[in-house]
Amino acid sequence: MTRGGQVPRIMTYNVHRCLGTDGRLSPARIAGVIAAYEPDVVALQELDVGRVRTGGIDQAHAIAQALGMQVHFHASLKALEEEYGNAILTHRPSHLVKAEALPGWARKPGLEPRGALWAEVQIGGTGVQVINTHLGLRRHERLAQIEALLSPRWLGHQACREPVILLGDLNATPRSRAYRRLASQLWDAQARLPKPRATFPSRLPFLRIDHVFVSRSIRVMRVETVRTPLARIASDHLPLLVEFQVAHGQVNKSSLAHAQE
Template sequence: MTGSETPQGGLAALRQAHGIPALPAIPLDPVSQAPVTVASYNVHKCVGTDRRFDPARIARVIGEIAPDIIAIQEADRRFGRRTGLLDTAALEEAGLKLLPISRLPDGHGWHGNALAVRAGTPLSLQRIALPGAEPRGAVIAELELPAGKLRVIAAHFGLLRRCRTRQGAAILEAIGRGEAMPTLMMGDLNEWRPGRRSSLRVLESFFGPAGFGPASFPARMPVFALDRILGWPQGVVREVRVHDTPLARTASDHLPLKAKLVLHARAASQGVTIPGIQAAA
């Protein structure tokens, strides 16, 4: 889909109401590029394919990736008190610090979604309860990085297609309420299909076509591209691939995804300006 094409039905109205732009073609200044390693990892509550609960092993996989920013799904217990399951000491040894997302002193995320960063100051954190048949959520963090501002969305979509479509629309609505800035969305979106039947089509007006991604599930013999790393504007996310190592194939039922984030330093620090587009008040 190009910037000149108009989505049909309610999505076009949603974009117009919330100031969500069509895909721009913003060139990246090579002099200003600041590559950042980003990753997304569904850790399966730290239970591996060998059925062992081993948070330290998850931390070692993350250490292999050496991300600057990582979105982690299933970082907390799902039932009862949503206490955190990650080995925070091991993550800190790897240079990563969890953002204060959980409302519990011993929790790590929101509906299991956690974010860890190497260097960066959180400017704002927003927890979103996503619509659907089961409890799901997303986190939106606006960060001040050495290269400037970045919005990061960590999400875990539901198992039903109709719910995933509604959840994607809720994400777009939340983006539209904020200021324009480079945006990164990462998570287990539970959708491998591209094209007309894909529930990720709702996101295409902002993030671009959701084609076949790297297969990340199941970890021992990956077939389905359930995990995604998406970015806006075009060109900020590059080299999306699976982190496939012997340790990763055992540590969780998903393989992690990793990518390079190339920020235009001037745009990141000043906000991406697109003529005629304003965020909704």
């Protein structure tokens, strides 16, 4: 799947283990939602790999194969042979830079483990740093996870230079402290829209918790929430699609150095 010569597209999509709002389990349906928009890079959250509850399917590879994409997967949760986590898919040349757990909340050690993965994707001759994550449901854990992502292990890392895109299901609305903390370092791709698009729940979305954040060398051209009939039932979230360009004059100027402070 390729759109050679066109404006690059990136998508974030919480697929809810490919379980639709109609109760049907279908990785193929998720792939169909994505394929209709031909993104260059896709960040997926809530994927099951080898789990009994979803028939033992490797959902990350099944979706990637259907789309003709390479897949980088990170398991946030492992139990024997079963895994659950996030992935970055792309048809562009890419390599995984790192993938690891994010901190939780010390006062609530039983919360669901969270993680992130970072891949460098070649787009138009430029290495774009793409970080996909799925943050926790509690305010305190989200703040700890955002601080970790802003630290020298992630966005503050010397290898995490322009251009950078961080995206995923942050479980944080624009009024939250976690969102505002991240927005102090990166641009929300929807920040300048007259009416930003909500993504959850898919049938009647009113919450904006799925986000795409970009560094200063990324120029956002268009933002769209995918609201096709298929997208409304394939998952409990809608995908968020962003078209962008890289401002080459600013590439390799590290605008994220202050994240290490």
